Amino acid sequence: MIGNDIILALSVRSVRLHFLRSVLAALGIVIGVVAIASIGMMGANMTLSVTEQLSDMANKLTVTPYTGGGGGMMMGGGGGGRVVISSGSSSDDDDVITEKQFKTIQRIVAKYGTAYTVRSESDRIEVGSDTGRATIYGLDPEIMREILTVEEGEYPKSTTSVAVGPTLAERLNLKIGSKLKIGDPDEGSTTTVRVVGILEERGMSMDLSTDMAIVGSDKLFVGIYGGEGEYDQVNVVVNDINNADVVKTAIEDELNRKEDTVTVQDSSRMMESITSSLSTMTTFVMAIAAISLLVAAVSIFNVMMMSVNERVREIGILRSIGTQRTEILRMFIYEAGILGLVGAIIGAVMSIIIGYIVVVGMVGTAEYFFAAGSISYVPMAMAVGAAICIVTGVYPAWRASNLDPIEALRAE
Amino acid sequence: MSIPVIELDDVTKVYPLPAGDVTALSGISIRIDEGEFVAIMGPSGSGKSTLLNQIGCLDRPTSGDLFLAGKNTREMDDRELTSLRLSSIGYIFQKFNLIPLLSAYENVEYPYIMKHRKNDDTGRVRDLLALVGIDESLSTHKPNELSGGQQQRVAIARALVNDPAILLCDEPTGNLDSQTGTQIMEALSELHKKGRTIVMVTHESEIAAYAERTIVIRDGRVA
Numbered sequence: 186m187i188g189n190d191i192i193l194a195l196s197v198r199s200v201r202l203h204f205l206r207s208v209l210a211a212l213g214i215v216i217g218v219v220a221i222a223s224i225g226m227m228g229a230n231m232t233l234s235v236t237e238q239l240s241d242m243a244n245k246l247t248v249t250p251y252t253g254g255g256g257g258m259m260m261g262g263g264g265g266g267r268v269v270i271s272s273g274s275s276s277d278d279d280d281v282i283t284e285k286q287f288k289t290i291q292r293i294v295a296k297y298g299t300a301y302t303v304r305s306e307s308d309r310i311e312v313g314s315d316t317g318r319a320t321i322y323g324l325d326p327e328i329m330r331e332i333l334t335v336e337e338g339e340y341p342k343s344t345t346s347v348a349v350g351p352t353l354a355e356r357l358n359l360k361i362g363s364k365l366k367i368g369d370p371d372e373g374s375t376t377t378v379r380v381v382g383i384l385e386e387r388g389m390s391m392d393l394s395t396d397m398a399i400v401g402s403d404k405l406f407v408g409i410y411g412g413e414g415e416y417d418q419v420n421v422v423v424n425d426i427n428n429a430d431v432v433k434t435a436i437e438d439e440l441n442r443k444e445d446t447v448t449v450q451d452s453s454r455m456m457e458s459i460t461s462s463l464s465t466m467t468t469f470v471m472a473i474a475a476i477s478l479l480v481a482a483v484s485i486f487n488v489m490m491m492s493v494n495e496r497v498r499e500i501g502i503l504r505s506i507g508t509q510r511t512e513i514l515r516m517f518i519y520e521a522g523i524l525g526l527v528g529a530i531i532g533a534v535m536s537i538i539i540g541y542i543v544v545v546g547m548v549g550t551a552e553y554f555f556a557a558g559s560i561s562y563v564p565m566a567m568a569v570g571a572a573i574c575i576v577t578g579v580y581p582a583w584r585a586s587n588l589d590p591i592e593a594l595r596a597e
Numbered sequence: 598m599s600i601p602v603i604e605l606d607d608v609t610k611v612y613p614l615p616a617g618d619v620t621a622l623s624g625i626s627i628r629i630d631e632g633e634f635v636a637i638m639g640p641s642g643s644g645k646s647t648l649l650n651q652i653g654c655l656d657r658p659t660s661g662d663l664f665l666a667g668k669n670t671r672e673m674d675d676r677e678l679t680s681l682r683l684s685s686i687g688y689i690f691q692k693f694n695l696i697p698l699l700s701a702y703e704n705v706e707y708p709y710i711m712k713h714r715k716n717d718d719t720g721r722v723r724d725l726l727a728l729v730g731i732d733e734s735l736s737t738h739k740p741n742e743l744s745g746g747q748q749q750r751v752a753i754a755r756a757l758v759n760d761p762a763i764l765l766c767d768e769p770t771g772n773l774d775s776q777t778g779t780q781i782m783e784a785l786s787e788l789h790k791k792g793r794t795i796v797m798v799t800h801e802s803e804i805a806a807y808a809e810r811t812i813v814i815r816d817g818r819v820a
């Protein structure tokens with residue numbers, strides 16, 4: 186007994202009869218589905234994980250003196266790169282934020298959050314016989330406690346103590362109690378300070394890049410570089426992320442009314458550009474993966490053409506005893522569909538396994554693996570794989586259904 | 598006068614070939630009544646198989662009309678002709694032409710399912726197989742596990758499953774030894790005695806002798 190759909194039964198039997206051939210054809214689809222799904226998932230997980238990291242600082246705005254260009258502030262990598270915020274070693278040039286401007290900012294921000302000043306300078310430093318350059322930040326000690334975490338030791342209080350970033354500490358072999366000299370002896374005096382704390386790693390951030398920096402109190406900073414009442418940067422922390430835009434516009438409207446004096450940056454633009462470049466990359470790699478599906482499609486096409494050519498006589502018999510063209514068409518579409526479906530199902534199972542391994546390996550966390558944006562690549566790749574099979578099967582099936590029954594019966 | 602089961606009226610079949618048209622059938626007019634057993638004879642290349650293909654609606658005449666049970670097939674499209682083949686015509690081929698993927702039972706059941714859109718629950722398939730001498734154990738075999746004679750018996754059962762008005766046989770004994778051939782012919786004679794209309798193409802006169810009437814075709818004409 187076979188089910189009512191004898192046409193489907195014939196397709197199933199044809200696939201089973203040529204088991205190895207069918208398995209190999211379906212394998213192509215499996216590989217294609219796995220490639221597309223796991224790369225898609227990898228991209229989605231990367232984007233989700235980066236977005237999560239970035240949104241931690243989405244409530245932060247930085248206000249820097251307007252320099253005419255695209256903005257005076259850029260993000261410093263956790264590892265090394267530093268950008269000189271004000272030019273030269275003196276802070277008394279025009280590129281500063283004045284106390285008056287800061288008060289204005291504070292007044293605007295008051296309703297939405299808090300603002301604090303940052304002084305920073307890039308300078309030569311000397312530890313024993315090692316020399317190098319680092320950023321020196323001057324922060325209000327109160328603020329410092331709020332925004333920075335000391336991993337080891339304590340927060341610097343006096344004008345001779347500093348905390349250092351973990352990367353800098355490691356590179357220069359600084360420990361609690363180490364002495365370091367700030368300043369270039371050729372250009373003037375140097376200041377010797379003592380390390381009292383090592384900061385916790387902060388990573389990529391746009392407000393402060395302390396991993397490779399020295400952090401001291403504002404008094405220490407002014408003592409070395411002067412510039413009372415002048416700041417290199419004002420950081421704003423907004424309580425509600427949704428107000429970030431309002432605050433940004435308000436500051437710009439107020440301080441840039443006559444001419445551009447400050448640049449206000451939020452992290453949204455950076456976030457946008459990072460996620461968009463990630464998605465471009467993912468799409469590109471997925472397009473490469475799609476080539477494997479194309480190869481699979483060719484192999485399905487080949488198998489279907491073989492199946493039709495082998496069964497010309499059978500098609501002739503079926504037609505002569507009263508099988509409609511549409512039923513012959515259906516029979517071969519089913520056959521392609523079975524290959525596609527089996528391939529897609531196996532592919533889906535394997536892409537969850539392989540995708541998981543890839544995501545853990547490449548992104549480092551499977552936290553977002555089962556998020557909708559990630560796992561949805563599995564049914565999507567399945568659908569694409571199965572659809573490609575069916576589309577590929579259309580021409581062979583159409584050819585089969587249009588065979589002349591008499592000619593077909595004559596075939597050996 | 599009753600309506601003939603098969604009526605050909607001035608049927609001509611021309612195959613257009615690059616080297617010139619080949620006329621396979623030229624002005625054939627035949628009338629076959631219900632219950633007749635007609636043999637079509639003729640040397641190879643005479644056009645007898647072409648004639649059978651016209652009657653079996655596998656092909657269309659170039660000109661002339663073919664009436665099956667009073668209906669002109671000229672006005673039918675491929676879909677209707679296919680339905681006609683399914684319901685009204687039973688085909689028995691020289692090479693048996695069973696479907697290799699299906700068992701003997703399923704081969705017989707196939708046209709039944711195509712017509713009724715369901716499995717046979719009336720026992721008709723089993724009865725027909727018994728009638729042609731295929732027992733239940735053989736009916737689960739695939740065609741390639743059966744002898745030529747057994748395959749032809751299954752083919753006869755298949756041809757009868759939708760109770761067609763016409764049974765068309767194209768050299769039904771051509772691939773069988775003479776003893777098996779005789780058995781198959783006796784089976785066909787039995788069907789004729791029960792009132793089945795049979796049209797059979799053969800080139801052997803001893804096979805044609807089973808028929809009541811013989812039409813001889815030569816060079817595409819009724820001789």
